[in-house]
Amino acid sequence: MVKAKKYVVKKYFEGVPKRSDFELVEYELPPLKDGEVLVKTEWVSVDPYLRAYNRNVPVPYDQYGFQVGIVEQSNDTNYPVGARIVTHKGWCDYTVVNTSKVSTGNSTEVTYKLPDLKGMSPSIGIGAVGMPGITAYFGFLELCQPKIGETVVVTGAAGAVGSIVGQIAKIKGCKVIGFAGSDDKVKWLEKELGFDKAINYKTADVQKALQAAAPNGVDCYFDNVGGEISSIIMGQMNKRGRVSVCGSISAYNADPTQIPKATILQPSIVFKELRIEGFVVQRWLDRWPEAITQLITWIKMGQLKPAEHVTVGFDKIFDAFVGMLAGENTGKAVVKI
Numbered sequence: 001m002v003k004a005k006k007y008v009v010k011k012y013f014e015g016v017p018k019r020s021d022f023e024l025v026e027y028e029l030p031p032l033k034d035g036e037v038l039v040k041t042e043w044v045s046v047d048p049y050l051r052a053y054n055r056n057v058p059v060p061y062d063q064y065g066f067q068v069g070i071v072e073q074s075n076d077t078n079y080p081v082g083a084r085i086v087t088h089k090g091w092c093d094y095t096v097v098n099t100s101k102v103s104t105g106n107s108t109e110v111t112y113k114l115p116d117l118k119g120m121s122p123s124i125g126i127g128a129v130g131m132p133g134i135t136a137y138f139g140f141l142e143l144c145q146p147k148i149g150e151t152v153v154v155t156g157a158a159g160a161v162g163s164i165v166g167q168i169a170k171i172k173g174c175k176v177i178g179f180a181g182s183d184d185k186v187k188w189l190e191k192e193l194g195f196d197k198a199i200n201y202k203t204a205d206v207q208k209a210l211q212a213a214a215p216n217g218v219d220c221y222f223d224n225v226g227g228e229i230s231s232i233i234m235g236q237m238n239k240r241g242r243v244s245v246c247g248s249i250s251a252y253n254a255d256p257t258q259i260p261k262a263t264i265l266q267p268s269i270v271f272k273e274l275r276i277e278g279f280v281v282q283r284w285l286d287r288w289p290e291a292i293t294q295l296i297t298w299i300k301m302g303q304l305k306p307a308e309h310v311t312v313g314f315d316k317i318f319d320a321f322v323g324m325l326a327g328e329n330t331g332k333a334v335v336k337i
């Protein structure tokens with residue numbers, strides 16, 4: 001018998017999630033059946049959608065999320081002991097995975113073998129070459145259709161998705177402007193990642209700073225945050241500009257009945273003939289391998305830097321989660337178990 005621990009969400013979040021919204025449950029895993037493997041968690045991902053999707057399922061529920069683990073016992077020759085696996089089993093230290101349910105289709109229950117990361121840390125498999133990197137790849141390239149010389153703006157620029165979007169935009173020959181929430185992040189984006197301009201949205205006059213950084217207007221906007229800053233950016237877009245709406249983290253902790261008001265966008269959308277499209281990364285699930293291969297290649301060629309913000313310890317997953325929501329991370333927030 002293997003003893004396991006998991007975080008269970010016992011109460012819906014109100015505002016910033018609280019530790020008391022979770023319960024740490026210890027339990028015994030059942031013996032393996034045919035086609036099942038026992039996985040020891042090595043890395044856990046903490047992501048904004050764990051906050052955004054909180055009310056989508058009844059409480060109590062096991063806190064799901066992407067993780068990388070190593071197979072410790074196996075009843076499936078395709079997943080031998082020692083193999084690494086990406087699952088959506090979330091915040092637990094051990095889990096039983098039914099490999100016959102390895103997913104296809106439009107589901108968050110994504111399970112697949114960790115790709116060959118060519119010597120990089122397995123954590124990259126839930127970051128730059130996992131769901132967030134894949135989000136950046138398809139969400140930006142498919143919806144923004146960037147062209148050489150165009151001006152691209154990304155919010156949440158120093159985070160898991162935004163930092164990859166900005167770097168892909170540079171690879172594609174665009175001018176890149178990023179918004180992030182601290183001077184250190186701004187410096188990192190410009191000095192380490194090669195953004196043409198980064199702006200601290202907490203201290204700058206966003207309207208004026210963007211006019212100065214993009215005097216010829218914005219062609220593509222990758223929106224990670226929503227709210228007023230997005231209205232300001234969309235107000236400075238060029239004719240036939242493209243907006244990829246990835247998320248709206250500025251309001252995830254808000255009372256859903258009291259979402260902050262933002263400036264009306266319709267005049268810009270109509271007169272500039274903007275194309276604005278939202279997406280969920282599972283839309284391209286059948287093409288995830290294409291993104292993974294390309295992202296690994298760019299990293300190995302030195303064109304893409306996979307930054308991580310690592311927290312250590314199973315007991316620290318909650319802290320890493322609320323820290324990420326508060327902007328403590330630069331790059332992908334992950335927890336080493």
Ligand SMILES: NC(=O)C1=CN([C@@H]2O[C@H](COP(=O)(O)OP(=O)(O)OC[C@H]3O[C@@H](n4cnc5c(N)ncnc54)[C@H](OP(=O)(O)O)[C@@H]3O)[C@@H](O)[C@H]2O)C=CC1
Nearest residue numbers: 048159160161180181224246247248249250279280281327
């Ligand atoms: N559509 C899809 O399929 C997917 C969407 N997403 C979305 O992408 C976005 C980024 O996710 P991800 O890269 O994983 O997370 P990040 O790594 O970017 O972490 C979240 C960041 O959000 C920023 N933030 C927090 N509060 C605010 C606020 N009020 N206004 C502006 N920024 C804020 C913080 O950075 P700072 O210091 O700059 O404020 C923080 O570091 C989220 O909206 C998420 O929901 C992610 C994956 C898939």
Ligand SMILES: C/C=C/C(C)=O
Nearest residue numbers: 048049052246247281
């Ligand atoms: C899969 C993640 C979705 C969001 C909105 O974060």
